[in-house]
Amino acid sequence: MTGRRCAADKDVMGLFDFLKKKGDAPLAGAGARPRQDNPLAAGPVTRLALDTEAERERQREIARATAAKIDEIELEMTSAIFDDDAWSGNRRPPAAAVSSTVGAAGMPQTDQNTDMLLGPDDLPDAAAAPSSAHVVEEAAILYANDQLDAAALLLRTSVHDSNGGAGERLPWWMLFDLYQIMGLDSEFESIAIDYASHFETSPPTYHPFAETSRALAGPALDGQFSGAIPTASLSGRLDDGDDARAQLARAQAASPSPLVRFEFQAITQVTPPGCALLLEALQALRKAGRELVLAGADHLVAVLRPMLAIGDRGAGEAPWLLLLELLLLTNREKDFEETAMDYCVTFEVSPPSFEAPPHLAVSLAAASLPRHVAQGPAAASDRFLLPAVIRGSSAALLAAIADHVADRPALVLDGSRLARIDYAAANALAVHLRALAQDGRDIVLRDLNHLAAALLRLLGVGEQVRLYAHKY
Known part of the structure; x- marks a missing residue:
């Protein structure tokens, strides 16, 4: 028995040998155990x-x-x-929830707000989950018939109903959009706090739709711009070469458009002269009161930051000033102040002050852009801006869309400014887009509010056209 215990003790000691550091000296007497017939030599801690x-x-x-x-x-x-369900408090999704992710055609439906997480492919919006489908459809119809208060009441009741749509995000997103269309900032903030608490996520920020008051009471298209958006699509190495100058000149050219779009997501490297050229264009447009859409702004910021170090003047001032301009345009005041202090220390000058521009730039993530639009200047002009309000037959708008797409294989409709579309206009647009799609064109509707997306989907547009609502 004593022999077996000795063998067992040696095995146990061997198990813990790997815990010793390589430089540790062996313990005295570690290689030999005291004789078992000498209890004093063994001691109380050797077994x-x-x-x-x-x-x-x-x-x-x-x-x-x-x-x-x-x-x-x-x-x-x-x-x-x-x-995903684990983050919202559910340890395991119930069987009903799993089955609800499969549509009528047997294809999995995707979350409207997580298409960036699902892979590189640009995925369209999903239809509503079965338990909230009737609420979504009724709210979309009320919205189409100008019954906004009734739609808000329906959605508010749904999101607070523990047995209804409280666990599904689409009714919340529709309510957020509706409050922004109606200009109800206090109601928006209240429901945003409930949303953040319910889903354990950051609350969305209130951004009223452009021309909200006119969207509710104004005429159909009078005075509202719609059409192709001037775009500067920059890619590869940003310098002061002819290509960059041509792109920026086209964006600054006289145009009835209140918007100018920049695409930065394909930039891989920047030079100080290229920074100076882009900075000049952005500042000129901002001072002229033009509204800017900066696609891939965060990507360009990430490209710029490694060039800059406190106390290092090697890159010159232009990259620093371009970074400050991007932070200013996207209303990132805290980042602006910190970067301005670093710039002040580096060049020993007074730090620039933060002055929010009259029109804050819309910053779009590069991953949220459709591939055929984000691949360079050839596709940049495919985007057609929809007006803030579309009512009635909207014949003039449909004719403008037809002219725009006449010689193009693809059509991207930008709904970022679209606040209101009534039932007649939505039905006319649906018929028109289906006819265009039958000719083999790739048609996409981007950055729609969730009410308009639900209405167009209800009218069957999503069967032949890809619909993408904006993200919360």
Whole structure:
């Protein structure tokens, strides 16, 4: 028995040898155990408290159970990381929730707000989940018939109903859009707090739709711009070469458009002269009161930052000033102030002050852009801006769309300014787009508010046209 215990003790000691640092000196006498017939030499701490085979077996069972429990916890944590429902408080999605993610055609539906998380492909909006479909459809019809108060009441009741749509995000997003269309900032902030608490996420920010008051009461298209958006699509190495100058000149050319669009997502490198050229164009447009859409602004900021270091004047002032201009245009005041202080220390000048422009630039993530629009200047002019209000037959608008797409294989309609579209106009637009799609054209509606997207989907537009609502 004594021999077996000695062998067991040697095995246990061997298990813990890997915990010693490589540089540790061996313990004195570690290579030999004291004789068992000398109890004084053994001492009270040289033997484990395993005096019987039964005790050793019990300790082994405890170790195995502990290891199994650790494996179970690690598996649960790993599952939670990749399970969206785990973040909203549900440990396991019920079977009904799983089945509701499959549409009538047997294809999985995608979350309207997480298409960037689903892979590189640009995925269109999904239809509403079955439990909230009737609320979404009724709210869309009320919105189309100018019954905005009734639509707001329906959606507000739905999101607060624990047995209804409270666990689904689409009714919340529709309510957010409706409050911004109606200009109800206090109601928006209140429901945003509830949304953040319910879904354990950051609350959305209130951004009223452009020309909101006219969207509710104004005439159909009088005085409202719609049409192709002047676009500067910059790619590769940003310098002061002919290509960059031509792109920026086209964006600054006289145009009835209140918007100018810049696409930065394909820029891989910037030079100080290129920074100076782009800075000059952005400042000129801002001072002229033009509204800017900056696609891939965060990407360009990320390209600029590695060039800049406090105290290093090697890159010159232009990259610093371009970075400050981008932070100013996108209303990132805190980042602006911190960068301005770094610029002040580096060049020993007074720091520039933050003055919000009259029209804040709309900043779009590069991953949210359709591929055929984000691939360079050839596709930049495909985007057609829809007006803030579309009512009635909208014959003039449909004729303008037809002229725009006449010699193009693809059509991208920009709905970022669209606040109101009534039922007659939505139906006319649906018929027109289906006819264009039958000719083999790729047609996309981008940045729609969630009410307009639901209405067009209800009219069957989503069967042949890709619909993308804006993100919260």
